[in-house]
Amino acid sequence: MAYTIKDVAKKANVSIATVSRILNNQKGYSEQTKKKVLKAIEELDYHPNAIARGLINKKTSTIGVLFPALSSMLATELLAGIEKTAHELGSSVIVCHTESNGLKTMKYLQLLNEKRVDGIIFTSEILKEEYYEFIQKMNIPLVLLSTESRAYPVPYVKVDDRRAAYAAVQYLIKQGHKRIGMISGNDQDMIAGKPRIEGYLDAMSDYGLPADDSFIARMKGFKFSDGTEGLKLLKKQLPDVTAVFAASDDIAVGAISSAYRLGIRVPDDLSIIGYDNLKIADMTIPPLTSLAQPFYEMGEKAAQMIFDLMDGDELIESRIMPHSIAERNSVLKLGS
Amino acid sequence: MAYTIKDVAKKANVSIATVSRILNNQKGYSEQTKKKVLKAIEELDYHPNAIARGLINKKTSTIGVLFPALSSMLATELLAGIEKTAHELGSSVIVCHTESNGLKTMKYLQLLNEKRVDGIIFTSEILKEEYYEFIQKMNIPLVLLSTESRAYPVPYVKVDDRRAAYAAVQYLIKQGHKRIGMISGNDQDMIAGKPRIEGYLDAMSDYGLPADDSFIARMKGFKFSDGTEGLKLLKKQLPDVTAVFAASDDIAVGAISSAYRLGIRVPDDLSIIGYDNLKIADMTIPPLTSLAQPFYEMGEKAAQMIFDLMDGDELIESRIMPHSIAERNSVLKLGS
DNA sequence: TTGTACGCGTTATCAG
DNA sequence: CTGATAACGCGTACAA
Secondary structure: OOOOHHHHHHHHOOOHHHHHHHHOOOOOOOHHHHHHHHHHHHHHOOOOOHHHHHHHHOOOOEEEEEEOOOOOHHHHHHHHHHHHHHHHOOOEEEEEEOOOOHHHHHHHHHHHHHOOOOEEEEEOOOOOHHHHHHHHHHOOOEEEEOOOOOOOOOOEEEEOHHHHHHHHHHHHHHOOOOOEEEEEOOOOOOOOOHHHHHHHHHHHHHOOOOOOHHHEEEOOOOOHHHHHHHHHHHHHHOOOOOEEEEOOHHHHHHHHHHHHHHOOOOOOOOEEEEEEOOHHHHOOOOOOEEEEOOHHHHHHHHHHHHHHHHOOOOOOOOEEEOOEEEOOOOOOOOOO | OOOOHHHHHHHHOOOHHHHHHHHOOOOOOOHHHHHHHHHHHHHHOOOOOHHHHHHHHOOOOEEEEEEOOOOOHHHHHHHHHHHHHHHHOOOEEEEEEOOOOHHHHHHHHHHHHHOOOOEEEEEOOOOOHHHHHHHHHHOOOEEEEOOOOOOOOOOEEEEOHHHHHHHHHHHHHHOOOOOEEEEEOOOOOOOOOHHHHHHHHHHHHHOOOOOOHHHEEEOOOOOHHHHHHHHHHHHHHOOOOOEEEEOOHHHHHHHHHHHHHHOOOOOOOOEEEEEEOOHHHHOOOOOOEEEEOOHHHHHHHHHHHHHHHHOOOOOOOOEEEOOEEEOOOOOOOOOO
16 A cells, blocks of 8 residues: 555654645745655655545646547647646646547546546537536636637637638649639538638639639548549549649548549649648658648647636637648649 | 535435445435435536545546657557547546656656556556556556567567568568568667567568568668658668568658659559558558558557456456558569 | 644445 | 444644
8 A cells, every 4th residue: 555644744753734734845844854754755655645635625637638539640739739738737638539429528528527627628529518518517627629619608729720721722822823622521510611611712712713613522521531532523523623722631642642543643733732731741742732730739728728727817818820831742833 | 616425415315325325326225215315416416526536445547548659640549449448447548648758757657656547558668667666666557558578577468560570571472572671660679670670580581582681771760751761771772672561651651752752663663561550551652551550459458458457357468469461552463 | 843633525334 | 224424645724
């Protein structure tokens, strides 16, 4: 059995109160006794019990993070950022894999509640009413990451997808492209789907370029297979397309792969720009130009916000993170 | 403030003991009172405090997992498997990102100790003496995942790298290749480095094929850049190579990329087989044939073992997980 | 400067 | 079947 504060007290011939004081470096003891106690702690190899501490302090130094999918590069970059900041600030993070499943999500929320986590980061998904209500009752800080809520006043950290998409398309336009198509993810997705389509449309419209329904291949998801299918579809709908904006890197990579099979050279025959700038963007042939989301930093920021909220900073503002273009070689500059 | 068992007891006009019994569905109460209590619980929306429970039960239903790198597909597949099983068995998982840093690792171990986690899964790295000793003192189950220890009797879950490498090379041989090179990771790495080289050498030797130093490009790591550099090096050392065994998928992808730039066609001019079978293997051009490690299942198994150990199963045996070949299109079958 | 004693929310051991 | 009550390990008024 592990030693307790009592054992230390006994060994050092002091009361547990004194030991506690020294442990939490408060004041109220002589250097003398401090040394005595420290020595006892050392000798016993005593380590305070965070559980007992949590019970009395009503603070567990643990936060919960919910992911719809764990094994995606995106999630892990976020997680890495969260974990780093949390650890720096003395907290641990419990990961929860919801699979976008309502029941599972509620189960996790129950769990996190019983474990009395200090805060929750909810990522990459719509915050349903049920979730929100429950977390409200838990009465702990909540931050949305890589998602946002129109329905509830919850601070979030994300890029402005509409503007980011606009920027990506604008980049294509500035390279001289005019017939620009898009392979979009699920257009019912109000977070990552619709805004990116709107951004695309905004840009095309602003620059006086045509873009009707035949310019967009609306897929069901944001995966590699959506990219392979998407490109075929788009090519059928818009044979003279010279550049495509893919709503995710996975889609973009799928498109590149599909293009290769179709004998379409990238970027010579067709330019492609991705979205997310995952590690994979560096590994494709050609390396993929992509709209970069700063996932790691977003994770850091979200964790930071949780702690600010815990510290009572009443009104934390949401944070729109800056996007940028990671320029590589999948987009051809067209001569005028 | 959240309600406590006391509030429930009061509301239901029973003692906290009775409430506790019902909560933990033990016996010793009438259906009558059970209903009363359940109603009170419902009305108050009471949720037991896992911290208080942990204090008295000496069980936190939490395990800690240490990763040297979080944002790698490999780690996240492992994590996903661990998380799934842990959750099924009623536990949460705390992730720790050590960055292969001794000090950070010890700090995390301290933390996990203070948090009184029920067990620890240590992944993808050498278990140093310092770590082992500390965890020994913690006196909780420890399982090694995707690594093993020669120095200490700790159960592990991993594939047999030497045999797996052998299998990969054998596959190449069976496709008719004879001039087979290898791009290896760090040969000082006793877990993922050396055994794979040995497996390669074993296979070449068993089939009477030549394989001296010029057949191996020994790189520093297992990354994409090691693959790009590795291929160039190998091509210089062994100009007539027809197939290469890459010690990781990242290396393999780098090699493919490098080959492309060098005007070497894969698989027509050069066959490449990877190692790990990450998601990325599906996305390359051509899709990468790779030696598959069942990461997700390995994570599941490791978690399972932790719980078996917690349940007192004294001697848990290590588990060598089966590898396989994920056949895609990066290896050419040579005519006899 | 130091020690006593109570409480944090549970579970478990006794009596009744 | 039920209810006090003592732990669990620690922090902290309060007293000394």
